[in-house]
Amino acid sequence: MSDILLVQNIDSYYGKSHILFGASFSVKKGETFCLMGRNGAGKTTTFKNIVMLVPPKSGEVIFNGKKITGMKPYHTARLGLGLVPEDRRIFGLLSVKDNLELGTSTGRLGHWNLELIYSYFPALEEYQERMAGTLSGGEQQMLTIARTLMGNPEILLLDEPTEGLSPVMIKVLKDLVLKLKELNTTILLSEQNIKFSMAVSDRVAIIDRGHMVYEADVDTFRKDDEIKMKYLSV
Amino acid sequence: MSIETIISQFVGGLSVSMLLFLVASGLTLIFGVAKVFNFAHGSFYLLGAYFSYQAIALFNNFWAGVIAATIGAGLIGMLLEICFIRKIRGRSEEGAFQILLTYAFILIIDDAVKFIWGPEYKTIQKPPSLAGTLEIGAVSLPKYNLFIIVLGIVIVIVAWYILSRTKTGKIIQAASTDSQMVGLLGVNVSMVMSLVFGVATAMGGLAGAMAAPLRTVTSGSGVEVIIESLIVVVIGGLGNFWGALLGAVLIGEVNAFGVLWLPQWASLLSFVVMIVVLIFKPKGLLSNEPTRKKI
Numbered sequence: 001m002s003d004i005l006l007v008q009n010i011d012s013y014y015g016k017s018h019i020l021f022g023a024s025f026s027v028k029k030g031e032t033f034c035l036m037g038r039n040g041a042g043k044t045t046t047f048k049n050i051v052m053l054v055p056p057k058s059g060e061v062i063f064n065g066k067k068i069t070g071m072k073p074y075h076t077a078r079l080g081l082g083l084v085p086e087d088r089r090i091f092g093l094l095s096v097k098d099n100l101e102l103g104t105s106t107g108r109l110g111h112w113n114l115e116l117i118y119s120y121f122p123a124l125e126e127y128q129e130r131m132a133g134t135l136s137g138g139e140q141q142m143l144t145i146a147r148t149l150m151g152n153p154e155i156l157l158l159d160e161p162t163e164g165l166s167p168v169m170i171k172v173l174k175d176l177v178l179k180l181k182e183l184n185t186t187i188l189l190s191e192q193n194i195k196f197s198m199a200v201s202d203r204v205a206i207i208d209r210g211h212m213v214y215e216a217d218v219d220t221f222r223k224d225d226e227i228k229m230k231y232l233s234v
Numbered sequence: 235m236s237i238e239t240i241i242s243q244f245v246g247g248l249s250v251s252m253l254l255f256l257v258a259s260g261l262t263l264i265f266g267v268a269k270v271f272n273f274a275h276g277s278f279y280l281l282g283a284y285f286s287y288q289a290i291a292l293f294n295n296f297w298a299g300v301i302a303a304t305i306g307a308g309l310i311g312m313l314l315e316i317c318f319i320r321k322i323r324g325r326s327e328e329g330a331f332q333i334l335l336t337y338a339f340i341l342i343i344d345d346a347v348k349f350i351w352g353p354e355y356k357t358i359q360k361p362p363s364l365a366g367t368l369e370i371g372a373v374s375l376p377k378y379n380l381f382i383i384v385l386g387i388v389i390v391i392v393a394w395y396i397l398s399r400t401k402t403g404k405i406i407q408a409a410s411t412d413s414q415m416v417g418l419l420g421v422n423v424s425m426v427m428s429l430v431f432g433v434a435t436a437m438g439g440l441a442g443a444m445a446a447p448l449r450t451v452t453s454g455s456g457v458e459v460i461i462e463s464l465i466v467v468v469i470g471g472l473g474n475f476w477g478a479l480l481g482a483v484l485i486g487e488v489n490a491f492g493v494l495w496l497p498q499w500a501s502l503l504s505f506v507v508m509i510v511v512l513i514f515k516p517k518g519l520l521s522n523e524p525t526r527k528k529i
Contacts, residue, residue, distance in 0.1 A: 051418060077420035089415040091408040098404050105405070106420030151420055 307439020
């Protein structure tokens with residue numbers, strides 16, 4: 001399997017504080033790669049660096065063999081990087097359907113369209129005319145994922161999707177991610193929820209205070225309790 | 235007071251409201267989408283009046299003036315956005331730079347106008363087709379004012395349609411709440427902002443051309459109109475398109491009836507209305523943000 005996304009040695013700052021120290025990893029086509037780490041470890045910054053919301057200070061991001069470092073975020077979206085931000089950021093005053101239709105702004109054609117989205121997310125069809133701001137937290141999370149899928153991304157970047165969700169919604173989300181995997185969707189995930197991550201990922205990496213400290217396939221990670229204790233326990 | 239006087243005063247007020255709305259809605263749209271407070275917005279109204287004057291001098295046709303004003307002001311607005319305002323976007327000192335930059339535009343455009351067309355007052359005649367009055371029963375209403383009202387209503391409907399029924403409109407609405415997220419969905423938000431700037435300044439130019447036959451054309455009128463528009467958008471809720479309409483109608487009518495009933499206080503009334511609104515609704519009548527709840 002070939003690498004679709006290469007993150008090479010990126011350094012990132014937030015104001016004057018150094019957040020990422022030479023982070024490197026790669027995501028292969030069709031796999032689900034999970035970046036784990038505690039709050040403030042640098043997961044969201046890594047995602048923002050990849051889609052160029054915050055361009056890295058140094059290092060490179062290569063997508064499909066093409067250097068995308070320094071591009072505008074809308075350009076990375078058009079190339080096929082679909083970010084689902086952790087804070088969801090739905091357009092609360094627009095209808096659910098309008099939110100979904102804005103997702104097509106990448107101009108990318110492919111598997112996903114409104115009809116298919118509604119078959120995967122029946123609740124969104126039911127609420128399509130409602131203002132998105134009136135949805136529950138779990139429904140909003142589904143809407144953000146669906147909105148990004150509408151743009152037919154080549155890689156889906158899910159930033160802490162389980163955060164703040166009820167156990168029931170986490171189960172729904174897990175089933176969704178497993179279905180997306182069946183469709184051979186490439187997913188880069190960031191998580192703190194170890195159980196969720198082990199259920200859906202193929203490979204796991206750990207970031208701790210801005211340094212990549214671990215990378216393994218999910219079966220190795222599953223057995224590696226010492227690592228979990230050291231870097232992920234609260 | 236007779237009902238005829240009230241009707242004719244109301245119509246006069248409404249035509250002023252529509253002109254104010256054209257300027258204020260652009261101001262509020264730019265603020266909503268680009269988070270830029272364009273102090274120079276009145277200067278596009280000013281440019282509109284002078285472009286219209288120039289085009290009428292060349293082609294001897296009122297409507298050529300209206301078209302020249304709308305397109306000319308819009309193009310200059312877009313140019314200033316692309317060349318200057320865009321360059322300071324996202325800087326930490328952005329707020330202060332915006333004030334300095336747009337204030338500088340006021341001074342530069344004012345002086346450029348004096349330099350090109352001279353400091354003396356200019357007048358523009360109403361087009362012959364809209365001169366005179368329309369008699370409805372015992373009320374006689376100036377045709378020109380009625381035309382401005384119809385034009386204003388048409389623009390409100392077109393704007394409503396674009397904002398709520400087209401994808402561009404939805405992008406504009408979405409960008410006014412979270413432009414970064416709109417970018418992450420693949421929209422070139424900078425281009426959308428330039429477009430909004432162009433349309434908003436074109437509307438200001440149109441207002442300047444339409445107002446010119448009712449007022450004198452002078453280089454100070456840009457500053458006058460920005461103060462009135464500022465009151466309008468503050469009353470309506472900064473960033474809210476419908477708020478601009480509501481605020482414009484309110485201020486237009488308050489002035490129209492103020493002149494009638496409290497002539498010596500008329501020039502103060504807009505400010506009084508603004509203060510009263512802000513006491514009860516600090517974010518304006520139709521603010522996008524919820525008013526802070528009382529604890």
